Amino acid sequence: MNEILNLLTGLAVGLNLLALGTSRLRLLIRAVAAQGVLLGLLPLLLEHGAMDWQLVFITIATVAGKGFIIPTLLHRAMRTANIARELEPFIGYISSLLLGAAATIAAVVIAQHLPLFPEHVGSLLVPGAIALILTGFILLIGRTKAISQVCGYLILENGIYLFGLLLIHATPMLVEFGILLDVTVGIFIIGIIVDRIQRAFDSLDTRKLTALHE
Amino acid sequence: MEVLDILARLLVWLVLAPLLPGIINKVKAWVACRQGPPVLQLYFDLARLWSKGVVMSTMASPGFLIAPAVAWVAVVAAAMLMPLGRAGCIFSFDGDVLLLVYLLALARFSTAWGAMETGSAFEGMGAAREVSFAVLAEIGIITAILTLALESGSISLASMFTPPPGPGAALLAVGLFIILLAENCRVPFDDPNTHLELTMIHEVMVLDHSGPPFALILHGAAVKMMLFSALLVQAVLPLAHMPLGLSLAAMAGGIVLVVVAVGLVESLTARLAFRRVPLLLTIGFLFCLFPLLLTWMEGVL
Amino acid sequence: MKSLLLILIPFLGAILSALWPSNRTRPLFLPVFALAHTLLAFWFLTRPPGFDPAAWLAFDPLARAILPGVSLLFLACAVYAVSYLRLHPQDNRVFVAALLLVLGLLSAGHQARHLGILWIATEAVTLAAVPLIHFLGTPRAFEATWKYLLVGGTGIALSLLGSICLGYASLHGGGSGDITFTALLEHGPLLSKVWVLAAWVLLLVGYGTKMGLAPMHTWKPDAYGESPGIVGAILAGGVTSVAFMALLRIKSVIDAAGESVFASRTLLGLGLFSTLVAALFLLRTRDFKRMLAYSSIEHMGILSIAASFGAPGAWAALFHIWSNGLTKGALFLSAANLQRAAKSSSMDDVRGMSLILPRSSRIFVAGMFAITACPPFAPFFSELLIIRVGLGAGQGWAIGLFLFCLLLAFLGLSRIVFAVVDGRPRLKNPERIHLKETAGIIAPSLALLVASLWLGLFTPQVLRDAWSAALLQLFAQP
Numbered sequence: 001m002n003e004i005l006n007l008l009t010g011l012a013v014g015l016n017l018l019a020l021g022t023s024r025l026r027l028l029i030r031a032v033a034a035q036g037v038l039l040g041l042l043p044l045l046l047e048h049g050a051m052d053w054q055l056v057f058i059t060i061a062t063v064a065g066k067g068f069i070i071p072t073l074l075h076r077a078m079r080t081a082n083i084a085r086e087l088e089p090f091i092g093y094i095s096s097l098l099l100g101a102a103a104t105i106a107a108v109v110i111a112q113h114l115p116l117f118p119e120h121v122g123s124l125l126v127p128g129a130i131a132l133i134l135t136g137f138i139l140l141i142g143r144t145k146a147i148s149q150v151c152g153y154l155i156l157e158n159g160i161y162l163f164g165l166l167l168i169h170a171t172p173m174l175v176e177f178g179i180l181l182d183v184t185v186g187i188f189i190i191g192i193i194v195d196r197i198q199r200a201f202d203s204l205d206t207r208k209l210t211a212l213h214e
Numbered sequence: 215m216e217v218l219d220i221l222a223r224l225l226v227w228l229v230l231a232p233l234l235p236g237i238i239n240k241v242k243a244w245v246a247c248r249q250g251p252p253v254l255q256l257y258f259d260l261a262r263l264w265s266k267g268v269v270m271s272t273m274a275s276p277g278f279l280i281a282p283a284v285a286w287v288a289v290v291a292a293a294m295l296m297p298l299g300r301a302g303c304i305f306s307f308d309g310d311v312l313l314l315v316y317l318l319a320l321a322r323f324s325t326a327w328g329a330m331e332t333g334s335a336f337e338g339m340g341a342a343r344e345v346s347f348a349v350l351a352e353i354g355i356i357t358a359i360l361t362l363a364l365e366s367g368s369i370s371l372a373s374m375f376t377p378p379p380g381p382g383a384a385l386l387a388v389g390l391f392i393i394l395l396a397e398n399c400r401v402p403f404d405d406p407n408t409h410l411e412l413t414m415i416h417e418v419m420v421l422d423h424s425g426p427p428f429a430l431i432l433h434g435a436a437v438k439m440m441l442f443s444a445l446l447v448q449a450v451l452p453l454a455h456m457p458l459g460l461s462l463a464a465m466a467g468g469i470v471l472v473v474v475a476v477g478l479v480e481s482l483t484a485r486l487a488f489r490r491v492p493l494l495l496t497i498g499f500l501f502c503l504f505p506l507l508l509t510w511m512e513g514v515l
Numbered sequence: 516m517k518s519l520l521l522i523l524i525p526f527l528g529a530i531l532s533a534l535w536p537s538n539r540t541r542p543l544f545l546p547v548f549a550l551a552h553t554l555l556a557f558w559f560l561t562r563p564p565g566f567d568p569a570a571w572l573a574f575d576p577l578a579r580a581i582l583p584g585v586s587l588l589f590l591a592c593a594v595y596a597v598s599y600l601r602l603h604p605q606d607n608r609v610f611v612a613a614l615l616l617v618l619g620l621l622s623a624g625h626q627a628r629h630l631g632i633l634w635i636a637t638e639a640v641t642l643a644a645v646p647l648i649h650f651l652g653t654p655r656a657f658e659a660t661w662k663y664l665l666v667g668g669t670g671i672a673l674s675l676l677g678s679i680c681l682g683y684a685s686l687h688g689g690g691s692g693d694i695t696f697t698a699l700l701e702h703g704p705l706l707s708k709v710w711v712l713a714a715w716v717l718l719l720v721g722y723g724t725k726m727g728l729a730p731m732h733t734w735k736p737d738a739y740g741e742s743p744g745i746v747g748a749i750l751a752g753g754v755t756s757v758a759f760m761a762l763l764r765i766k767s768v769i770d771a772a773g774e775s776v777f778a779s780r781t782l783l784g785l786g787l788f789s790t791l792v793a794a795l796f797l798l799r800t801r802d803f804k805r806m807l808a809y810s811s812i813e814h815m816g817i818l819s820i821a822a823s824f825g826a827p828g829a830w831a832a833l834f835h836i837w838s839n840g841l842t843k844g845a846l847f848l849s850a851a852n853l854q855r856a857a858k859s860s861s862m863d864d865v866r867g868m869s870l871i872l873p874r875s876s877r878i879f880v881a882g883m884f885a886i887t888a889c890p891p892f893a894p895f896f897s898e899l900l901i902i903r904v905g906l907g908a909g910q911g912w913a914i915g916l917f918l919f920c921l922l923l924a925f926l927g928l929s930r931i932v933f934a935v936v937d938g939r940p941r942l943k944n945p946e947r948i949h950l951k952e953t954a955g956i957i958a959p960s961l962a963l964l965v966a967s968l969w970l971g972l973f974t975p976q977v978l979r980d981a982w983s984a985a986l987l988q989l990f991a992q993p
Contacts, residue, residue: 007381010381014504017497017500021493021496021497093493094492094493094496097493097496097497097500098496101500101503101504104504104507105507108507108510108511113709114709114710114713115687115707115709115710117686117687127511133676140665140669146661149665153665153668153669153672156669156672157672160672160675160676160679163676163679163680164675164679166679166683167679167682167683167686167692169692170682170686170690170691170692171631171682171692171694173631174631174675174678174679174682174694177631177634177635177675178675180635180638181638181668181671181672181675183642184638184641184642184664184668184671185668187642187645187664188664188665188668191645191649191657191660191661191664
């Protein structure tokens with residue numbers, strides 16, 4: 001079980017680097033969505049055989065939210081905002097990749113200095129979570145386009161979710177709360193879409209007004 | 215006996231290496247549904263060049279002739295350190311892996327030196343490009359070697375290729391493949407067939423060479439290709455634990471596979487824009503870095 | 516359980532107002548439900564209901580010490596909102612509902628005795644405030660909303676992370692995963708130290724972002740500057756107090772875990788830094804609504820400084836929450852009048868408002884003196900208390916820096932306020948001012964100012980008792 005868990009977490013960390021290195025928003029969104037699905041499956045692996053409705057709920061909500069609903073919204077926002085690439089980020093792609101790698105190494109070092117339960121020692125859960133959180137910050141700070149920043153926030157949020165899995169047995173509630181963060185993201189994106197539509201209407205209105213005036 | 219053994223091994227490297235560019239060209243021809251040059255084409259070219267005279271620029275010093283020779287010797291010496299599966303290597307001592315890195319750097323230095331000897335700004339530009347990309351590629355090689363050294367606890371090439379199977383090996387394979395493409399001036403970093411002045415890197419440096427020195431350069435490039443393929447195959451497959459015959463077969467098969475992959479990449483992808491080359495090399499470096507991290511984590515945990 | 520009414524009444528109001536068909540009469544929901552809430556809150560203040568220590572939501576002494584003040588501020592804003600929305604013909608369905616929702620969530624946040632519930636309430640308040648900040652719908656308002664969401668969202672994410680760390684610390688110390696504050700305090704000494712420290716740092720940054728402590732304050736000037744004045748007042752007086760109270764509750768857990776020195780030092784450092792940053796920005800800004808935001812950052816810094824001085828400091832901090840909230844409310848509402856009349860909030864465009872809106876200008880000036888701690892208003896007494904506690908705690912240099920910042924803040928505030936109020940009116944089209952100084956827009960800010968004065972001169976015994984009871988709750992463990 002632990003092997004598969006580590007493999008999934010490792011893949012999620014790998015997707016970080018894809019997200020950091022690409023300038024294409026479409027690819028960025030896909031990477032984040034794939035990461036969400038990978039992480040969404042983890043609760044099923046953590047529970048050794050026993051299935052309860054809470055776990056199933058968390059899994060379904062996470063996979064649906066992070067893997068499908070939010071990426072769809074993001075794609076829509078991308079179309080309404082009519083941008084496909086992040087052209088001039090604050091932090092260049094090579095620098096962000098190197099920063100991401102440094103963050104991953106730092107995550108491993110930090111995780112080694114944290115006292116963990118024996119069952120969490122060998123797993124990539126904690127270092128993976130820290131790496132995701134740091135990567136999310138790099139994207140949040142380093143990108144200029146709103147959609148890339150939202151993706152950064154999503155990765156940050158994925159990291160927190162991964163971290164929350166440490167507590168899934170004791171306080172599954174905290175993990176469920178993490179899903180509420182997705183709501184925040186949803187509002188982010190809706191904000192982008194609404195703003196675009198509003199601006200379109202604004203310009204339309206102004207033209208109408210001059211037309212009546214003449 | 216000893217001397218014969220060394221000579222036989224050396225012959226394997228020197229004679230088999232020129233096959234690889236031939237295979238690449240054949241693969242490219244197949245993908246493009248062409249007949250293509252024969253696999254042995256490079257042998258014919260080398261023979262033809264060897265029999266020709268040398269044209270030298272009036273600006274050039276004798277260094278122009280010495281540089282390709284130094285480069286060739288350096289590459290062949292590096293090849294002598296590289297084991298071929300269970301068959302082992304020609305020379306081996308503790309820390310020879312560092313010598314390998316330095317020999318490759320020496321070869322690059324001499325090529326750049328030879329290019330500068332012509333006094334042409336064009337070749338100087340090629341040399342500048344070559345060394346600036348090499349900086350990034352070298353970090354990748356060193357990281358990959360560190361990974362292997364950490365995995366095996368040895369810094370001798372003869373005994374350091376004991377890769378454990380797992381995600382680390384897969385990542386390392388991808389990373390080393392990217393670096394192989396960069397180091398051997400293949401697409402997407404450089405196009406060996408190009409004669410567009412603005413896009414050349416390696417070709418531009420050897421543009422003024424002719425005759426036997428040029429033959430050395432071509433042959434050295436082939437040996438380098440084989441060297442990197444061997445490094446890649448052994449960094450991924452635990453050949454040292456296989457029986458001799460199987461190990462050799464796996465080695466040969468692996469090298470051919472790598473070379474075919476190079477040919478396929480060359481046929482299917484376009485050359486990268488210059489400003490994106492560092493990005494790809496950084497990605498290659500990261501692919502080599504993560505196995506290092508994995509190995510280190512396993513060691514600590 | 517009666518205390519749940521404090522949450523349910525505003526929620527009911529939010530639902531009803533969202534369903535109410537008439538745009539003209541809908542704003543009346545605000546004062547009605549706010550009044551009910553305030554009456555109930557003050558009823559509980561004078562007659563504290565009993566509560567179950569293991570409950571997730573309860574009107575405990577800490578909630579009793581803060582929530583009535585927030586409720587009072589909200590009532591004033593609600594009354595103001597009626598006359599405000601009358602002049603804004605656009606659809607106010609979302610605005611009214613979101614305001615009432617914010618009130619309910621603020622009550623939930625103040626009463627939360629469970630780390631997770633506290634987080635949910637803070638998160639929900641943040642989201643509910645989004646339509647409020649975006650109400651004016653201008654591109655600048657959108658930019659402000661975006662920054663608010665991005666910075667606030669990150670803060671929220673970090674506080675969830677911190678909560679998870681604290682949960683793990685408790686689990687590591689042998690806890691059962693119960694993360695009510697009661698359970699955490701009981702387990703205090705057993706909590707895993709490293710995780711507690713990590714949790715404190717993350718929670719301090721997370722809730723500090725919601726409070727608007729520097730350097731996480733960047734959303735504040737934009738959000739306060741581009742949103743209606745009532746929203747600014749509620750954010751500055753209500754949302755920040757939830758975040759501060761969260762930090763107080765969490766700090767008591769950290770103290771119980773034996774890391775109080777580190778927690779106090781970080782609070783003091785962050786508080787001093789916020790005060791300094793705010794004071795310096797106050798000297799630079801030319802916009803009187805952004806000025807209020809920087810002043811709010813300064814006062815959040817003051818609260819953190821006070822909270823770092825142990826139990827007596829916390830008492831002073833509770834006092835200061837009240838005095839800051841009420842005074843800031845008066846300032847925001849009078850500033851809103853000035854801005855609505857002048858159609859600008861920059862001191863370059865707005866001059867001589869004392870001739871155009873004499874009453875609002877007077878309240879604005881008096882509020883400025885009040886917030887810069889001039890006697891006899893409440894902030895003077897609360898800040899004096901903080902200084903005395905700080906000197907008593909031997910933090911002479913911190914108090915010195917603090918006083919210097921107060922001086923700078925006074926210079927910055929008076930510079931802008933007098934530039935706006937004094938002189939000859941220099942508006943773009945002065946004859947076009949339609950804003951009449953009716954009771955509806957003057958009374959709320961005046962009432963808040965009087966409340967601040969009254970709080971300073973005759974601090975009621977019942978409030979003193981409430982604050983002391985809250986200290987007992989926070990510092991029960993030695």
